[in-house]
Ligand SMILES: C[S@@+](CC[C@H](N)C(=O)[O-])C[C@H]1O[C@@H](n2cnc3c(N)ncnc32)[C@H](O)[C@@H]1O
């Protein structure tokens with residue numbers, strides 16, 4: 383079976399959660415996925431699978447699909463009717479939703495990103511990339527098997543995977559996803575013609591996959607952008623096969639003994655918000671969920687304000703030099719182990735986890 387057909391076999395309808403979905407190809411990069419249980423359809427549009435719940439959708443993209451593929455649909459009136467039935471159900475304008483402001487911010491970021499194609503090997507430096515390599519990707523690269531399906535939630539431009547576990551270099555199927563359509567358009571262009579990369583516009587809390595169907599899930603700094611934070615972990619774990627891995631990074635609420643106002647003030651200086659929804663997850667709750675469904679095979683805490691400050695002051699040097707990267711991370715650990723123990727404000731504020739499902 384081709385990777386594409388294997389992927390189809392994993393998909394579910396987001397309205398009734400049933401599978402399988404029948405796929406009809408319109409042309410290269412475009413198609414219709416039909417649910418025979420409830421009649422709902424999802425689209426493959428310009429190489430991007432659009433898998434949003436109906437309440438997140440509006441009429442216009444479906445209308446545009448009708449117009450663009452008029453000839454095909456004239457010859458296949460069943461699908462013409464299905465699309466028109468969906469258009470009838472959808473509103474013309476979207477209602478304001480919790481995710482909107484945040485996603486508008488990300489769409490703007492990804493829309494202006496220059497496309498840099500080419501061989502994806504780089505020097506592993508930088509305060510983000512280096513620990514992601516050490517704490518997550520070294521482990522994933524050792525354990526993945528050829529043809530595995532590895533899914534990234536809230537990938538954005540997939541900067542980390544492109545550098546540490548590129549689907550051009552490694553032999554696996556990469557399902558990349560984000561609620562931002564601009565991010566998916568960007569990656570579709572970058573990986574055009576690659577049979578092992580699949581792009582999905584979907585929400586992290588409404589995944590279009592069967593339970594027990596993914597070999598690994600990557601989730602880097604996304605949970606805190608989602609409405610129910612760490613509680614979404616249970617939904618992700620459901621999608622993993624037994625022994626499947628969930629690899630992630632999240633910043634978490636520090637456990638202060640300080641008044642809230644002081645915390646806000648100090649964090650405002652060291653770690654100002656970049657986008658909407660810069661809340662954090664609750665570490666204890668996350669770990670309770672992990673122990674219910676499996677075990678953590680790696681856990682590493684970092685991100686003291688020292689690190690934030692160093693990145694601010696020496697970001698160029700840290701990006702370019704492995705020595706300065708390591709120095710920054712060593713100072714981070716030093717702060718956490720010394721002053722952080724006494725005054726938790728200077729302790730770790732984020733962690734890497736590699737979870738294995740039972
Ligand atoms: C902080 S960025 C992280 C990007 C990437 N994972 C990384 O580490 O570089 C958060 C990403 O989550 C996406 N996002 C926000 N809310 C989401 C949601 N509800 N479902 C899926 N993705 C979401 C944003 O579009 C953005 O790309």
Ligand SMILES: [Zn+2]
Nearest residue numbers: 395398417420
């Ligand atoms: Zn259905």
